[in-house]
Amino acid sequence: MELSLRPLAAMCILLATVVAAPAATTEVEVEIETTDAQSSYIVHVAAGHAPRLPRRGLLTTRAYGSFLRDHIPVELSTPAPRVLYSYSHAATGFAARLTARQAARLASSGSVLAVVPDVMQELHTTLTPSFLGLSPTSGLLPASNGATDVVIAVIDTGVYPEGRASFAADPSLPPPPSKFRGGCVSGPSFNGSALCNNKLVGAKFFHSGLEAARGRALAEDLESPLDTNGHGTHTASTAAGSAVADAAFFDYARGNAVGMAPGARIAVYKACWEEGCASSDILAAFDEAIADGVDVISVSLGAVGNAPEFYDDTTAVGAFRAVSKGIVVSASAGNSGPGDSTACNIAPWFLTVGASTLNRQFPADVILGNGETFTGTSLYAGEPLGASKIPLVYGGDVGSNVCEEGKLNATMVAGKIVLCDPGVNARSAKPYAVKLAGGAGAILASAEVYGEQAISSPHIHPATAIPFAAAEKIRKYISAQTSPTATIVFRGTVVGPTPPSPRMAAFSSRGPNFRAPEIFKPDVTAPGVDILAAWTGANSPTELDGDTRRVQYNIISGTSMSCPHVSGIAALLRQKRPEWSPATIKSALMTTAYNVDNAGGVIGDMSTGEPSTPFARGAGHIDPNRAVDPGLVYDTGAEDYITFLCALGYTAEQVAVFGSSTNCSTHAGSSVGDHNYPAFSVVFTTNKLAVVRQRRMVRNVGGDARATYRAKVTAPDGVRVTVIPRTLRFTATQKTREYVVTFAQRIFGSVTKNHTFGSIEWSDRKHTVTSPIAITWPASQVAEM
Ligand SMILES: *[C@@H]1O[C@H](CO)[C@@H](O)[C@H](O)[C@H]1NC(C)=O
Ligand SMILES: *[C@@H]1O[C@H](CO)[C@@H](O)[C@H](O)[C@H]1NC(C)=O
């Protein structure tokens, strides 16, 4: 699942437009014929018009029943609308089954701010504590006591706690924080009172939106927080799983498995099911998590396709209210890289996380008949292939270039190794198809855009994944030989300095920000390649039906895996620095992040084999022990985010979706570039030499009341950068100082790239507070190379 689209998720893109106003008359005529069918919508209601709900609004769908009767005229009242959820914490409003005409009528009502079609969203570890520098004896981990007073909400596919020591009661932990009001529900397959404890303190599920979308109820035994997929169990244990000695996927990655915040409590909100995650279910999960009093929310999921407008993006809406209440929301950037502007969860209030590698490999070499060797990657754990070479064929010559099940010619494949192209079916389905056709093994070619990267999978048949260029050479070898041969040698787990680490995963989604290009994204990178963490007992590690294996731990990749690392680190910071806002925690992680790998070069990018850019790695790789003492921070709060939304030109109704009664006309003249972000993104749009100014305010959170910070600028190509003042003097802690940065284009047509990058570093010699600068150039000014 980590990198593949779910079929229904892709299908639901079709629904992704707002019902803004009643359609023109002629269009209404057409719609009457086609749209008596109901579909699901999220209705944002103006604060003054919302019915009063009891504190826990979720189960009280009745109040909005009468709201609907008041707002939908009798002639439109059949089929009767059905309320799925009422929201009062993450949003004000409800989700309901409506016809298109009922939805349009509601959208035109003065009581309603917006009517958003419910869409499906997609889901986007042993070595990582030491890779992140977490030590039980020094630094952030002991300083925060492992975050024992912090509750991390994980909105995902649920949890599979039975027999998983990551979620076992921990006698060394104090009782859970008393402010947490959540708990565990039970279902036929999930006994909350038996499975929940002082580690797993919450487990709830939300499926009304999903059931409405699929048009039939879930099987009764599925109605529970139980994770039948594995993804949610993996992310939750990565964030805050208890330590488990000698954990491994078969023999791979064997070691002590522990979450980033080993003392933090886990509250699971299941909103993702086999078909994907309905926006209405995600919003209900946010609503409940906020009401339960969690401290951090981890969301390893996002919209399908381009990031939606923020008012249309339920994850952004729910996250806004959470962040306004002091909850950190850490979100995955997505697995749609390496193209530009592919990142999702890009609102400024998210802590948006990209994915990079660890210093651990699972090499599996292809050795050709002519002795040439290509290193791939694999988590195959069965009987190895012999040392002697066996016949090698290309899938395209034996029935299916992508090695689809049922399409390979068994006569031509029997006993051979098959080279398979990427795409169409899941990676681990390809060797399985070869197995079914009687083949001996498979070599999986990677997509060209993935460059140097191949993705490890827990194959059930001998197979290795190799980078595109190596696959091309093997393809040439096959066509040049009369009897090509090969074997695959599995080398197990290799930890070491080569290749350098971290490197950016090719799939990690990139900036610039598709909706607000002056808000720098992604924010940071963290480990998201080949992560070991707990897995469900209700699904195989490959997620293939034909794979009958059940494992305690699985190794998977994705920004879904890097996000919970940052959620766990945010939990540690939350406990150590209880007075810090979510924006302060993000600022601390961004300005202390590192950009150099363990070989001393700039963190590489596997998609190009070149140094990565800040639009891939964000402000850099998180460095938890430094983040605890950042020196200066860039803080923002709900009012700043509203100013940002106003600067985007949102209407009063669109801004009100975020729960603000602010009138944007009082924010006239505000600019997105002045949002107090710990990074700079400047967009030059004109053909004239332009000058852009951005304003920032920093707060002194260093230990010393008196501090003097000096600016050091590394200017991006083509720009002159001026910082005024160049020195910031503080005479007390918590004091703030402002500065202004001027970005002036140099000579016209002087750059050769669409984006150029630099940085501003403030240093008092004790702290270095670094912000990346990204410049986006108009195509007309980018010189041909
Ligand atoms: C659930 O677990 C509790 C505690 O172990 C036990 O007392 C109870 O009987 C169980 N309920 C069911 C329905 O199995
Ligand atoms: C499979 O390959 C064999 C040998 O080349 C051939 O005789 C047979 O027709 C092929 N079968 C199919 C279904 O194409």
Ligand SMILES: *[C@@H]1O[C@H](CO)[C@@H](O)[C@H](O)[C@H]1NC(C)=O
């Ligand atoms: C916002 O303020 C302007 C000017 O003060 C006023 O004309 C307008 O009616 C206000 N809009 C709302 C929605 O309150």
Ligand SMILES: *[C@@H]1O[C@H](CO)[C@@H](O)[C@H](O)[C@H]1NC(C)=O
């Ligand atoms: C720059 O962007 C343009 C589109 O705006 C694209 O066609 C071009 O390939 C990009 N150039 C580089 C070097 O990425």
